[in-house]
Structure formats: C-alpha cells, structure tokens
Amino acid sequence: MKLTFLGTSAGKPTKERNVSALGLEFEGCGNWYLFDCGDGTQRQILQTSLSLAKLSAIFITHLHGDHYYGLPGLLSTKKLDASLNPMTIYGPRGIKEFLEIAIDASKERLGFALEIIEYEYGDEFVFDKFSLKVLPLVHSKESAAFYVRETAGRKLIIAGDNAEPDVLGDYLQNIDLLVHECTFTQETYDNLKKKFLHTTAKVLGVTAQKRGVKNLIANHVSPRYDNNDDLNVSTLRDELKFHYEGNFFIAKDFDVYHLDKDGLLSIE
Secondary structure (H helix, E strand, O other), X not given: OEEEEEEOEOOOOOOOOOOOEXXXXXXXXXXXXXXXXXXXXXXXXXXXXXXXHHEEEEEOOOOOHHHOOXXXXXXHXXXXXXXXXOEEEEEOOOHHHHHHHXXXXXXXXXXXXXXXXXXXXXOEEEOXXXXXXXXXXXXXXXXXXXXXXXXXXXXXXXXOOOOOHHHHHHHHOOOOEEEEEOOEOHHXXXXXXXXXXXXXXXXXXXXXXXXXXXXXXXEOEOHHHOOOOOOOHHHHHHHHHHHOOOEEEEOOOOOEEEEOOOOOEEEO
C-alpha cells in the first residue's frame, strides 16, 4: 500500500506545502484514489508518478476550501488530457451543488461520465481492493474520516479536520495506520486568542498511544511552523514523540510512504 502526500498545509498554502490532498494506491492495482483535493492539487500530481488517467475515485472529507477547491480545475484538465474514463466523487451534502454550479458556469462539457455521491455518516462503499466506511469527526463544519479496510488485510483511517481524535473510538484500536491532522502544539493552541476545532500534537499523541495505533502520519500543519526560528515542525515532532511511543512521521509534500503486508510503515 502506497500513500503519496500532495498537500500537507492547514488552511492555506505556503512555499513548502500545498493544501490538503493525498493519493492512495494498492499493490497489483493499476488505478489510485484521491483523498481531498485542495486548490492546486492537479499541479502537485504532476510532480509525482501519479496520473489523472488512472485516478479512479475522489473522496472529500468536508467542505472547507482547502480540502476541495481543486476539484473543478482537476476535472477540466482530465478532459483536456483526453482521459475520458468515468469518475466518481464521494463527498458531504453540498458537493454536488458546488460542482454542478462550477461546471455550468464555465459551460464545461467534460466528455466523461461524472457521478457525484453525497455520503452520510455510517455509509459503507465496496471497491475491488477495499471497503470504506464514513465516520463522523468534530470540526466547525461536518467533517469525516474514512475507515479503509483492505480485503482480508490492512486497516487504516484517513481523517479530515478533527478536534478530538478519540471520537474515532474503537476504530483506532490497534489500527495499522492513522493519517490525522496535527495543526498546532499544545502551547500554541493554548495561547490562541481565537480557538479552532483542530488537534494538537499532544492530544494526537496521547490518543494514538492509548488506542495502540501501530503507525501514525501527522499532516495538516499550521503555516506558522514553516521557516520560523521559534516555531518549526520539530516542535510538533518533539511533542508527538513525548506522548506516543509508536512509529510516526510528520508528512511533507511529496512524501511517499509504504505500508507493507506486515503493517510496517516506511518512507521512500
């Protein structure tokens, strides 16, 4: 199983990080799946081995722009590339209206079949290599995590924005991999004048440790931690390490991770 991070910043892009997007591939499968599609995702894809022609489906965690504003451009480019295989997009209520308005306003004729499925919490979908269940999170807008269970194999959760990792409950217990936001350190969060429904490294680490999460990839990093002498990614890493004894990484754009059949996570 291969995960390619296309965007790891929270809220807005930085010089080092684009906004949220993640590609997932399975061994022996020619296609791939996209989780979230922030603005600029199509350009990020060009820097990787992934291709729009082999993109099978897109899953959107919630309707904050840094997680889905890249969809209209990506769909338009797919047409320009003459990649006319069908596309299915799974998202929360409102995603269908957004895309229909964008396509209609631009008078775009995609030339391929586009299916838009608006999921509800608890919905389950079955694909060739895996099943996927939609789980509720805690955020300022309805946000989902996707519980991915490989057919008779590995289990992982790819989570959208979420203030309380433990809301995932028993789904976290001994899971092979959790991909979860890690927007702030606890000290930064405690000193914010305006609080946001996001996770700190401390809360994420404590939850992952308590639930026996086998591997953890943290992402959705606040832009304040890029190129700052006092606040940088090492402060997030140190806080996670203090609270979580398992194998973890803080993802950067274009990082590629492999989760092998034995549940060992490594980075290329």
